[in-house]
Amino acid sequence: MSHSLLLNLHDLACGYQDQRVVQHLNLHLNAGDIGCLLGPSGCGKTTTLRAIAGFEPVHAGEIQLAGEVISRAGFTLAPEKRRIGMVFQDYALFPHLNVAQNIAFGIRKHPQLERITDELLELVNLKGLGQRYPHELSGGQQQRVALARALAPEPQLLLLDEPFSNLDGELRRKLSHEVRDILKLRGTSAILVTHDQEEAFAVSDHVGVFKEGRLEQWDTPYNLYHEPATPFVASFIGQGYFIRGQLQTPDSVQTELGVLRGNRAYAWPTGGAVDVLLRPDDIVPAPDSPLKARVTSKTFLGSSTLYRLQLPSGSQLESVFPSHADHRPGEEVGISVAAEHLVLFQA
Numbered sequence: 001m002s003h004s005l006l007l008n009l010h011d012l013a014c015g016y017q018d019q020r021v022v023q024h025l026n027l028h029l030n031a032g033d034i035g036c037l038l039g040p041s042g043c044g045k046t047t048t049l050r051a052i053a054g055f056e057p058v059h060a061g062e063i064q065l066a067g068e069v070i071s072r073a074g075f076t077l078a079p080e081k082r083r084i085g086m087v088f089q090d091y092a093l094f095p096h097l098n099v100a101q102n103i104a105f106g107i108r109k110h111p112q113l114e115r116i117t118d119e120l121l122e123l124v125n126l127k128g129l130g131q132r133y134p135h136e137l138s139g140g141q142q143q144r145v146a147l148a149r150a151l152a153p154e155p156q157l158l159l160l161d162e163p164f165s166n167l168d169g170e171l172r173r174k175l176s177h178e179v180r181d182i183l184k185l186r187g188t189s190a191i192l193v194t195h196d197q198e199e200a201f202a203v204s205d206h207v208g209v210f211k212e213g214r215l216e217q218w219d220t221p222y223n224l225y226h227e228p229a230t231p232f233v234a235s236f237i238g239q240g241y242f243i244r245g246q247l248q249t250p251d252s253v254q255t256e257l258g259v260l261r262g263n264r265a266y267a268w269p270t271g272g273a274v275d276v277l278l279r280p281d282d283i284v285p286a287p288d289s290p291l292k293a294r295v296t297s298k299t300f301l302g303s304s305t306l307y308r309l310q311l312p313s314g315s316q317l318e319s320v321f322p323s324h325a326d327h328r329p330g331e332e333v334g335i336s337v338a339a340e341h342l343v344l345f346q347a
Protein backbone atom coordinates (compact mmCIF):
# COMPACT_ATOMS: atom_id res chain seq x y z
CA MET A 1 0.00 0.00 0.00
CA SER A 2 1.17 3.49 -0.83
CA HIS A 3 2.12 5.78 2.01
CA SER A 4 2.22 8.94 -0.06
CA LEU A 5 0.68 12.09 1.30
CA LEU A 6 -2.96 12.35 0.23
CA LEU A 7 -4.58 15.13 2.23
CA ASN A 8 -2.72 18.15 3.54
CA LEU A 9 -4.43 20.86 5.56
CA HIS A 10 -1.99 23.72 5.88
CA ASP A 11 -2.59 26.47 8.44
CA LEU A 12 -6.28 26.24 7.64
CA ALA A 13 -8.92 28.64 8.93
CA CYS A 14 -12.54 27.97 8.06
CA GLY A 15 -16.04 28.77 9.27
CA TYR A 16 -19.11 30.65 8.13
CA GLN A 17 -19.39 34.15 6.64
CA ASP A 18 -17.37 36.29 9.03
CA GLN A 19 -17.18 33.71 11.82
CA ARG A 20 -13.91 31.77 12.01
CA VAL A 21 -14.71 28.46 13.67
CA VAL A 22 -11.42 26.65 13.07
CA GLN A 23 -7.95 28.28 13.10
CA HIS A 24 -4.35 27.30 12.39
CA LEU A 25 -5.24 23.74 11.50
CA ASN A 26 -2.39 21.58 10.21
CA LEU A 27 -2.79 17.90 9.48
CA HIS A 28 -1.63 15.24 7.02
CA LEU A 29 -3.29 12.03 5.95
CA ASN A 30 -1.39 9.42 3.98
CA ALA A 31 -3.04 7.42 1.20
CA GLY A 32 -4.79 4.34 2.61
CA ASP A 33 -5.04 5.77 6.14
CA ILE A 34 -8.13 6.51 8.16
CA GLY A 35 -8.14 9.69 10.23
CA CYS A 36 -10.66 10.89 12.73
CA LEU A 37 -11.67 14.31 14.01
CA LEU A 38 -12.68 13.95 17.65
CA GLY A 39 -13.80 16.54 20.15
CA PRO A 40 -16.66 17.95 22.18
CA SER A 41 -19.80 19.29 20.55
CA GLY A 42 -19.32 22.56 18.68
CA CYS A 43 -15.50 22.40 18.45
CA GLY A 44 -15.49 22.57 14.62
CA LYS A 45 -15.26 18.96 13.43
CA THR A 46 -18.13 19.12 10.95
CA THR A 47 -17.03 22.57 9.79
CA THR A 48 -13.59 21.14 8.94
CA LEU A 49 -15.16 18.20 7.12
CA ARG A 50 -17.40 20.53 5.10
CA ALA A 51 -14.37 22.61 4.12
CA ILE A 52 -12.55 19.47 2.94
CA ALA A 53 -15.64 18.43 0.95
CA GLY A 54 -15.77 21.90 -0.66
CA PHE A 55 -19.18 22.81 0.79
CA GLU A 56 -17.68 25.79 2.64
CA PRO A 57 -14.97 28.17 1.41
CA VAL A 58 -11.83 28.50 3.53
CA HIS A 59 -10.81 31.78 5.15
CA ALA A 60 -7.04 31.23 5.17
CA GLY A 61 -4.45 28.53 4.56
CA GLU A 62 -5.07 25.78 2.05
CA ILE A 63 -6.32 22.25 1.47
CA GLN A 64 -4.36 20.00 -0.88
CA LEU A 65 -5.57 16.65 -2.18
CA ALA A 66 -2.94 14.46 -3.86
CA GLY A 67 -0.68 17.49 -4.30
CA GLU A 68 -3.35 19.71 -5.87
CA VAL A 69 -4.73 22.79 -4.08
CA ILE A 70 -8.50 22.29 -3.87
CA SER A 71 -9.28 25.17 -1.48
CA ARG A 72 -7.57 28.39 -0.50
CA ALA A 73 -8.89 31.85 0.34
CA GLY A 74 -10.73 33.02 -2.77
CA PHE A 75 -10.72 29.62 -4.51
CA THR A 76 -12.90 26.57 -3.87
CA LEU A 77 -12.82 23.69 -6.33
CA ALA A 78 -16.45 22.52 -6.71
CA PRO A 79 -17.35 19.51 -4.50
CA GLU A 80 -18.23 17.31 -7.51
CA LYS A 81 -14.77 17.89 -9.00
CA ARG A 82 -12.91 16.71 -5.88
CA ARG A 83 -13.16 12.90 -6.06
CA ILE A 84 -14.27 13.02 -2.45
CA GLY A 85 -17.16 10.85 -1.26
CA MET A 86 -19.39 11.62 1.69
CA VAL A 87 -21.39 9.51 4.14
CA PHE A 88 -23.82 11.43 6.33
CA GLN A 89 -25.21 10.84 9.79
CA ASP A 90 -28.78 10.45 8.47
CA TYR A 91 -27.65 8.23 5.54
CA ALA A 92 -29.38 10.57 3.02
CA LEU A 93 -30.52 7.69 0.79
CA PHE A 94 -32.91 8.42 -2.08
CA PRO A 95 -36.25 7.00 -0.84
CA HIS A 96 -37.71 6.45 -4.33
CA LEU A 97 -34.68 4.40 -5.50
CA ASN A 98 -34.05 0.82 -4.49
CA VAL A 99 -30.80 -0.30 -2.85
CA ALA A 100 -29.06 -1.18 -6.14
CA GLN A 101 -30.13 2.11 -7.73
CA ASN A 102 -28.97 4.05 -4.67
CA ILE A 103 -25.55 2.39 -4.84
CA ALA A 104 -25.29 2.99 -8.59
CA PHE A 105 -26.38 6.63 -8.36
CA GLY A 106 -22.93 8.16 -8.75
CA ILE A 107 -21.87 5.85 -11.60
CA ARG A 108 -25.09 5.74 -13.65
CA LYS A 109 -23.26 5.87 -17.00
CA HIS A 110 -20.57 3.35 -16.11
CA PRO A 111 -20.45 0.41 -18.58
CA GLN A 112 -19.74 -2.05 -15.73
CA LEU A 113 -22.56 -0.67 -13.58
CA GLU A 114 -24.14 -4.02 -12.72
CA ARG A 115 -20.90 -5.77 -11.87
CA ILE A 116 -19.74 -2.91 -9.61
CA THR A 117 -23.12 -2.72 -7.86
CA ASP A 118 -23.10 -6.49 -7.23
CA GLU A 119 -19.56 -6.36 -5.87
CA LEU A 120 -20.42 -3.51 -3.55
CA LEU A 121 -23.60 -5.25 -2.35
CA GLU A 122 -21.47 -8.22 -1.44
CA LEU A 123 -18.77 -6.06 0.15
CA VAL A 124 -21.24 -4.40 2.52
CA ASN A 125 -22.97 -7.68 3.25
CA LEU A 126 -26.28 -6.86 1.55
CA LYS A 127 -26.26 -9.47 -1.19
CA GLY A 128 -29.82 -10.28 -2.26
CA LEU A 129 -31.26 -6.99 -0.94
CA GLY A 130 -30.65 -4.92 -4.08
CA GLN A 131 -34.36 -4.61 -4.92
CA ARG A 132 -35.44 -3.44 -1.47
CA TYR A 133 -36.26 0.21 -0.79
CA PRO A 134 -34.58 2.20 2.00
CA HIS A 135 -37.70 2.12 4.24
CA GLU A 136 -37.55 -1.70 4.12
CA LEU A 137 -34.08 -1.74 5.70
CA SER A 138 -32.79 -1.45 9.28
CA GLY A 139 -30.67 1.55 10.28
CA GLY A 140 -27.44 -0.47 10.05
CA GLN A 141 -28.40 -1.75 6.59
CA GLN A 142 -29.22 1.78 5.42
CA GLN A 143 -25.82 2.97 6.60
CA ARG A 144 -24.15 0.14 4.67
CA VAL A 145 -26.01 1.23 1.52
CA ALA A 146 -24.82 4.79 2.09
CA LEU A 147 -21.25 3.49 2.41
CA ALA A 148 -21.52 1.41 -0.77
CA ARG A 149 -22.99 4.39 -2.65
CA ALA A 150 -20.12 6.61 -1.54
CA LEU A 151 -17.53 3.96 -2.50
CA ALA A 152 -18.98 3.30 -5.98
CA PRO A 153 -17.23 6.19 -7.80
CA GLU A 154 -13.93 5.13 -6.16
CA PRO A 155 -13.28 8.41 -4.36
CA GLN A 156 -9.70 9.32 -3.46
CA LEU A 157 -10.98 10.27 -0.03
CA LEU A 158 -14.13 9.35 1.85
CA LEU A 159 -15.59 11.68 4.48
CA LEU A 160 -17.88 10.22 7.14
CA ASP A 161 -19.80 12.60 9.38
CA GLU A 162 -20.94 10.87 12.60
CA PRO A 163 -21.93 7.84 10.47
CA PHE A 164 -22.96 5.60 13.36
CA SER A 165 -24.63 8.06 15.70
CA ASN A 166 -28.17 6.99 14.79
CA LEU A 167 -27.40 3.39 15.72
CA ASP A 168 -27.44 1.87 19.18
CA GLY A 169 -24.47 0.54 21.17
CA GLU A 170 -23.83 -3.01 19.96
CA LEU A 171 -24.67 -2.38 16.30
CA ARG A 172 -22.64 0.81 16.40
CA ARG A 173 -19.55 -1.05 17.59
CA LYS A 174 -20.04 -3.85 15.08
CA LEU A 175 -20.57 -1.55 12.14
CA SER A 176 -17.62 0.68 13.01
CA HIS A 177 -15.31 -2.37 12.91
CA GLU A 178 -16.93 -3.51 9.66
CA VAL A 179 -16.45 -0.11 8.06
CA ARG A 180 -12.79 -0.08 9.01
CA ASP A 181 -12.33 -3.54 7.47
CA ILE A 182 -14.11 -2.50 4.26
CA LEU A 183 -12.07 0.70 3.89
CA LYS A 184 -8.82 -1.15 4.56
CA LEU A 185 -9.74 -3.92 2.13
CA ARG A 186 -10.26 -1.39 -0.64
CA GLY A 187 -7.37 0.84 0.44
CA THR A 188 -9.78 3.79 0.68
CA SER A 189 -8.51 6.78 2.65
CA ALA A 190 -11.06 8.34 4.94
CA ILE A 191 -11.73 11.03 7.50
CA LEU A 192 -14.37 10.30 10.12
CA VAL A 193 -16.00 12.79 12.45
CA THR A 194 -17.18 11.58 15.82
CA HIS A 195 -17.42 12.64 19.44
CA ASP A 196 -17.16 9.01 20.57
CA GLN A 197 -13.63 8.12 21.60
CA GLU A 198 -14.15 4.37 21.49
CA GLU A 199 -15.37 4.66 17.90
CA ALA A 200 -12.45 6.90 16.95
CA PHE A 201 -9.97 4.38 18.34
CA ALA A 202 -11.73 1.39 16.74
CA VAL A 203 -11.75 2.86 13.25
CA SER A 204 -8.77 5.20 12.87
CA ASP A 205 -5.02 5.14 12.32
CA HIS A 206 -4.72 8.79 13.38
CA VAL A 207 -7.02 10.83 15.56
CA GLY A 208 -7.15 14.62 15.85
CA VAL A 209 -8.44 15.98 19.15
CA PHE A 210 -10.12 19.38 18.75
CA LYS A 211 -10.81 21.94 21.42
CA GLU A 212 -12.68 25.13 20.55
CA GLY A 213 -11.61 25.24 16.92
CA ARG A 214 -7.98 24.28 17.51
CA LEU A 215 -6.38 20.94 16.87
CA GLU A 216 -4.67 20.01 20.13
CA GLN A 217 -3.00 16.82 18.84
CA TRP A 218 -3.01 14.69 15.69
CA ASP A 219 -1.58 11.32 16.56
CA THR A 220 -2.08 7.58 16.84
CA PRO A 221 -4.61 6.35 19.42
CA TYR A 222 -1.70 4.83 21.39
CA ASN A 223 0.17 8.15 21.58
CA LEU A 224 -2.94 10.13 22.44
CA TYR A 225 -3.46 7.87 25.43
CA HIS A 226 0.14 7.46 26.53
CA GLU A 227 1.73 10.69 25.31
CA PRO A 228 -0.99 13.34 25.45
CA ALA A 229 0.41 16.68 24.30
CA THR A 230 -1.84 18.89 26.44
CA PRO A 231 -3.81 18.57 29.69
CA PHE A 232 -7.01 18.79 27.63
CA VAL A 233 -6.06 15.74 25.54
CA ALA A 234 -4.99 13.90 28.69
CA SER A 235 -8.39 14.38 30.31
CA PHE A 236 -10.47 14.04 27.13
CA ILE A 237 -8.88 10.72 26.15
CA GLY A 238 -9.33 7.83 28.55
CA GLN A 239 -9.81 8.12 32.26
CA GLY A 240 -7.62 9.32 35.05
CA TYR A 241 -6.84 12.14 37.44
CA PHE A 242 -4.01 14.58 38.00
CA ILE A 243 -2.13 14.84 41.28
CA ARG A 244 0.23 17.69 42.11
CA GLY A 245 3.96 17.01 42.41
CA GLN A 246 7.38 18.59 42.38
CA LEU A 247 9.96 17.72 39.75
CA GLN A 248 13.01 16.21 41.46
CA THR A 249 15.09 15.17 38.48
CA PRO A 250 14.14 15.20 34.77
CA ASP A 251 12.47 11.77 35.17
CA SER A 252 11.27 11.71 38.77
CA VAL A 253 8.69 13.60 40.71
CA GLN A 254 7.92 13.91 44.42
CA THR A 255 4.22 13.37 45.16
CA GLU A 256 1.96 12.36 48.03
CA LEU A 257 2.35 8.80 46.65
CA GLY A 258 6.15 9.01 47.11
CA VAL A 259 8.75 9.56 44.45
CA LEU A 260 7.49 8.44 41.05
CA ARG A 261 10.00 7.67 38.34
CA GLY A 262 9.15 7.40 34.65
CA ASN A 263 10.95 6.47 31.47
CA ARG A 264 10.74 9.92 29.96
CA ALA A 265 12.79 13.01 30.82
CA TYR A 266 11.28 16.48 31.19
CA ALA A 267 13.68 19.37 30.64
CA TRP A 268 11.95 21.70 33.09
CA PRO A 269 13.53 23.39 36.14
CA THR A 270 13.85 20.96 39.04
CA GLY A 271 11.73 21.88 42.03
CA GLY A 272 8.98 23.22 39.78
CA ALA A 273 5.33 22.27 40.36
CA VAL A 274 3.91 19.70 37.94
CA ASP A 275 0.64 17.86 37.45
CA VAL A 276 1.06 14.10 37.16
CA LEU A 277 -1.47 12.15 35.10
CA LEU A 278 -2.47 8.86 36.73
CA ARG A 279 -4.64 6.50 34.69
CA PRO A 280 -6.66 3.70 36.33
CA ASP A 281 -4.14 1.13 35.08
CA ASP A 282 -1.29 3.07 36.75
CA ILE A 283 -2.69 2.41 40.23
CA VAL A 284 -2.71 -1.22 41.30
CA PRO A 285 -3.96 -2.98 44.41
CA ALA A 286 -1.20 -3.78 46.94
CA PRO A 287 -2.72 -4.98 50.24
CA ASP A 288 0.57 -4.70 52.20
CA SER A 289 1.54 -1.29 50.84
CA PRO A 290 1.91 1.58 53.30
CA LEU A 291 0.10 3.74 50.74
CA LYS A 292 -3.57 3.75 51.61
CA ALA A 293 -6.60 5.19 49.86
CA ARG A 294 -10.28 5.17 50.74
CA VAL A 295 -12.85 3.71 48.34
CA THR A 296 -15.42 6.35 47.39
CA SER A 297 -17.31 4.37 44.74
CA LYS A 298 -16.88 1.49 42.34
CA THR A 299 -18.17 0.27 38.98
CA PHE A 300 -18.31 -3.44 38.30
CA LEU A 301 -17.02 -4.00 34.74
CA GLY A 302 -17.25 -7.80 34.60
CA SER A 303 -13.66 -8.91 34.24
CA SER A 304 -12.48 -6.04 36.47
CA THR A 305 -13.83 -3.38 38.82
CA LEU A 306 -13.09 0.33 38.50
CA TYR A 307 -12.58 1.87 41.94
CA ARG A 308 -12.70 5.59 42.66
CA LEU A 309 -10.33 6.33 45.51
CA GLN A 310 -9.48 9.24 47.76
CA LEU A 311 -6.06 9.91 49.25
CA PRO A 312 -5.69 11.37 52.76
CA SER A 313 -5.08 14.81 51.18
CA GLY A 314 -8.44 14.60 49.39
CA SER A 315 -6.88 13.94 45.95
CA GLN A 316 -8.87 11.58 43.75
CA LEU A 317 -7.62 8.53 41.87
CA GLU A 318 -9.09 5.69 39.87
CA SER A 319 -7.83 2.14 39.81
CA VAL A 320 -8.71 -1.08 38.02
CA PHE A 321 -8.84 -3.98 40.47
CA PRO A 322 -9.35 -7.63 39.54
CA SER A 323 -13.02 -8.48 39.50
CA HIS A 324 -12.88 -10.72 42.60
CA ALA A 325 -11.34 -7.98 44.81
CA ASP A 326 -14.49 -6.80 46.53
CA HIS A 327 -14.20 -3.64 48.63
CA ARG A 328 -16.94 -1.44 49.96
CA PRO A 329 -17.20 2.33 49.77
CA GLY A 330 -15.50 3.77 52.88
CA GLU A 331 -13.03 0.90 53.13
CA GLU A 332 -9.30 1.59 53.11
CA VAL A 333 -7.23 -0.26 50.50
CA GLY A 334 -3.49 -0.58 49.91
CA ILE A 335 -2.26 0.67 46.54
CA SER A 336 0.95 1.12 44.64
CA VAL A 337 1.87 3.05 41.53
CA ALA A 338 2.86 1.07 38.44
CA ALA A 339 3.39 3.85 35.92
CA GLU A 340 6.30 3.42 33.54
CA HIS A 341 5.12 6.29 31.44
CA LEU A 342 4.99 9.39 33.59
CA VAL A 343 2.91 12.03 31.88
CA LEU A 344 3.59 15.43 33.41
CA PHE A 345 2.44 18.97 32.69
CA GLN A 346 3.88 22.13 34.17
CA ALA A 347 1.43 23.37 36.79
Ligand SMILES: Nc1ncnc2c1ncn2[C@@H]1O[C@H](COP(=O)(O)OP(=O)(O)OP(=O)(O)O)[C@@H](O)[C@H]1O
Nearest residue numbers: 016019021039040041042043044045046047048195
Ligand atom coordinates in the same frame (compact mmCIF):
# COMPACT_ATOMS: atom_id res chain seq x y z
N1 LIG B 1 -24.17 26.93 9.00
C1 LIG B 1 -23.61 27.54 10.06
N2 LIG B 1 -23.59 28.90 10.14
C2 LIG B 1 -23.00 29.52 11.19
N3 LIG B 1 -22.41 28.88 12.22
C3 LIG B 1 -22.41 27.54 12.21
C4 LIG B 1 -23.00 26.79 11.12
N4 LIG B 1 -22.83 25.47 11.39
C5 LIG B 1 -22.16 25.38 12.57
N5 LIG B 1 -21.90 26.64 13.06
C6 LIG B 1 -21.18 26.94 14.30
O1 LIG B 1 -19.82 26.54 14.17
C7 LIG B 1 -19.35 25.97 15.38
C8 LIG B 1 -18.77 24.58 15.13
O2 LIG B 1 -19.80 23.74 14.64
P1 LIG B 1 -19.51 22.27 14.10
O3 LIG B 1 -20.79 21.76 13.54
O4 LIG B 1 -18.33 22.30 13.22
O5 LIG B 1 -19.13 21.51 15.44
P2 LIG B 1 -18.90 19.97 15.70
O6 LIG B 1 -17.58 19.88 16.36
O7 LIG B 1 -19.09 19.19 14.46
O8 LIG B 1 -20.03 19.67 16.76
P3 LIG B 1 -21.06 18.43 16.92
O9 LIG B 1 -20.26 17.30 17.51
O10 LIG B 1 -22.07 18.97 17.87
O11 LIG B 1 -21.62 18.13 15.55
C9 LIG B 1 -20.50 26.00 16.36
O12 LIG B 1 -20.34 27.13 17.19
C10 LIG B 1 -21.70 26.15 15.48
O13 LIG B 1 -22.73 26.85 16.13
